[in-house]
Amino acid sequence: MEFDDVLDAAAPGRVTRDADVMASYSVDWTRRWSGRPRAVVRPESAEQVADVLRACTQHGVAVTVQGGNTGLVGGAVPSDGSVVLSTRALRSHGPVSADGSVTVGAGVTLVELESLAAEAGYTAGLSLASGESATVGGAASTNAGGARVLRYGSARQRISGLRAVMPSGDIVDRRTSLVKDNTGYDLTNLLIGSEGTLAVITDVTWKLVRPLTDxxxxxxxxxxxxxxxxxxxxxxxxxxxxxxxxxxxxxxxxxxxxxxxxxxxxxxxxxxxxxxxxxxxxxxxxxxxxxxxxxxxxxxxxxxxxxxxxxxxxxxxxxxESISTAGVPVKLDVGVPAERFEEFVGSITDAVHSVDADAVLVLFGHFAESNIHVNILPGAGTFADDVAGALEDAVLELVLSHDGTISAEHGIGRAKRRWLIRQRGETQLAAMALLKNAWDPHRILNPGVLLD
Ligand SMILES: Cc1cc2nc3c(=O)[nH]c(=O)nc-3n(C[C@H](O)[C@H](O)[C@H](O)COP(=O)(O)OP(=O)(O)OC[C@H]3O[C@@H](n4cnc5c(N)ncnc54)[C@H](O)[C@@H]3O)c2cc1C
CATH class of the missing domain: 3.30.70.2190 (Alpha-Beta Plaits)
Known part of the structure; x- marks a missing residue:
């Protein structure tokens, strides 16, 4: 059987190849990244995700995992010829348990999770300006942070368990609300922050918290x-x-x-x-x-x-939002130690202007964590690719010289992949490659994201 027929059989009625429908899955929120997928599939259950992944692995077809497509580093943008596996139809949710946990499908948005939590007198504790579209699975895969990390931690601190499908189609089921559970390798925490390169997360068990009032x-x-x-x-x-x-x-x-x-x-x-x-x-x-x-x-x-x-x-x-109406920015999400924050913010304009004197820099971020969102807008038109690359290099070089991180919360995606070696070094990258090869030996999941 041809691959297209196998895919249709794996998720009947859930595959589209219509160019107009696929267009919205093909470009990212910043409009900087785009690709040409061969199909979009929207499975409705973990079992259907397993059938799709099994089919893609058997035929050596790449898969791009996509949640709300609000990521800012190009991680959810399809590589040419890949199948976009959209998680948005994974929308199951269980009741809020006595210990304040709830298990939801990966496609539930953060705003929907917050409503579920609020109905039971809790908060999910994760607050992103993209929450209307960003999904629970996307937040898990990127270890999203946001405005309330100071009190509630990032996604990693809020997630006690998950279910995920390996590229082989095997299902790893760790949906648990137990926060005390020392039974071997922590697969939940391995998958959190793995940016869709090891497995597709289908469900997440979220630890809710009592909100502050007034x-x-x-x-x-x-x-x-x-x-x-x-x-x-x-x-x-x-x-x-x-x-x-x-x-x-x-x-x-x-x-x-x-x-x-x-x-x-x-x-x-x-x-x-x-x-x-x-x-x-x-x-x-x-x-x-x-x-x-x-x-x-x-x-x-x-x-x-x-x-x-x-x-x-x-x-x-x-x-x-106001930046995005002004043009297509080069966006970087970085962090430096608190004691070097002032020096970094004081030096960045010169670093950017050394590449393009007309570039307009817009800075903001999460102050409690010394997290800096760097947005560089072109003086006019759009940045040529080489100028955009040189701007990124100038800022990330400055970050490393201030003992900082090249990605505080958005992840590596495609945007920062070539910089990862500078941050983590050869030994750690080799250790990551061992994990990738073990989970995804045919390298079908999110090729070009995080690792080569
Ligand atoms: C206006 C705006 C504000 C933002 N503010 C913040 C902020 O304050 N803090 C912050 O951390 N981020 C922020 N972001 C970035 C983004 O919203 C987060 O990274 C979010 O977690 C992405 O969720 P998503 O569902 O849109 O994921 P996507 O963009 O669809 O995917 C992101 C990555 O996760 C992978 N992925 C998605 N779902 C799954 C899954 N179920 N299984 C496996 N892999 C998966 C994708 O392949 C991709 O690599 C912001 C974005 C915007 C546009």
Whole structure:
């Protein structure tokens, strides 16, 4: 039988080869990465995923695993001629158990997971601006972080178990809510962050947490990065703190312009956004604590009602969207140790302008974790591939010279693959290759992602 017939038989009625339908699976969120798949398949169960993978392995056809396609490093973009295995139809969900766990299909979105959690009086604790589309399987595969890592950890800390299908079609079932379970190699944690290169995750067991109540959101505008770094210990000591984010004033003004909403503080210098529970403290003591730490009250805005909080957060959350309406950026997600943050942020403009003097740099990120989202927009038109590559090199070289990480939370994907050796070295890359060869000996899963 021809491969196309085998694929149709593996997932009856779930395969499309229609060019218009395939178009939305073929390009990434940033529009920087694209490919030409031979088909898109949307299996509805782990067993159907197994049949599809078995067929692809037997015929040596590459598979690109795709969840919500919100990844920012090109990992979910099909290689030419591959089958896109979309997980979006894996939508089962069980009840929330007595210990606050829930097992959901990989295609459930993060917003849907949060609603399920909220109905039972919990939060999932993972907050990404892409949560309407990003899936639980994608979050597991990239070990997604987001705004609330400070309190709830990244996806790895929230996931106690999962089910996944190996390229051979064998199913590894570790759906467990047991957090104490020392029974051999930790396959769950191996697959978390593996970016779809070892297996397809079909279900995830998520540990929910009790949310803070009555939140407060505080925005602080500092004259420069040094003043903000100096204030960080004061901010981190606020009670029930669960997020501390940052953005350059210019990034905040970009959102104000894009949304037509004026900023509550001068959109200059360096902004920090913090969120915390307020049931024990309230707005007044928070203001006092910040002022006693040397902050200027005229540069602090506090939002208490849900509508005010949403409006204030939007100046941070809508930055990515406002950049994307301005052009196709080179995007990098990096981190440096806290003590080198100021020096790094102070040097990056020169590094970028040494490659392209007209490039426009937009910086923001997760302040509590010294995580920097670097966005470089062309002065006009789009970057030629060699210029984009040189810009990436300039920034990542700077990151390594500051003892940082070339990927704080988005992963390696296709975008940073050639840099992985510089970060992890030959021995560790060889150890990763051993794992890849053992799980996926025919190398059909996500070729070109993470490893060569
Ligand atoms: C506006 C915006 C804001 C963002 N903010 C953040 C942020 O704060 N923190 C953060 O960490 N990320 C952030 N991201 C990046 C992205 O949303 C996350 O990486 C998310 O986890 C990807 O989920 P997804 O379902 O879209 O995965 P996809 O983009 O579809 O896939 C990402 C990778 O995971 C693999 N994969 C997906 N599903 C599976 C599966 N079931 N089994 C095996 N492999 C799979 C894919 O092959 C690919 O390599 C943001 C993105 C956008 C567009």
């Amino acid at each position: 939140h407060l959101v505080v925005a602080m505008s500092f004259p420069d990065v040094r003043a903000a770094v100096a204030a960080l210990p004061t901010i981190l000591q606020l009670p029930q703190i669960d997020a501390v984010e940052w953005a350059e004033g210019a990034a905040v003004s970009r959102v104000a312009e894009h949304s037509g909403t004026p900023t509550p503080l001068p959109a200059e210098g360096f902004w920090v956004f913090a969120e915390m529970g307020s049931s024990l403290v309230g707005a007044e003591p928070v203001l006092e604590a910040l002022m006693s730490g040397g902050l200027d009250s005229s540069r602090i805005a506090i939002a208490e009602s849900a509508a005010e909080r949403r409006a204030l957060w939007s100046f941070r959350e809508r930055i990515t």
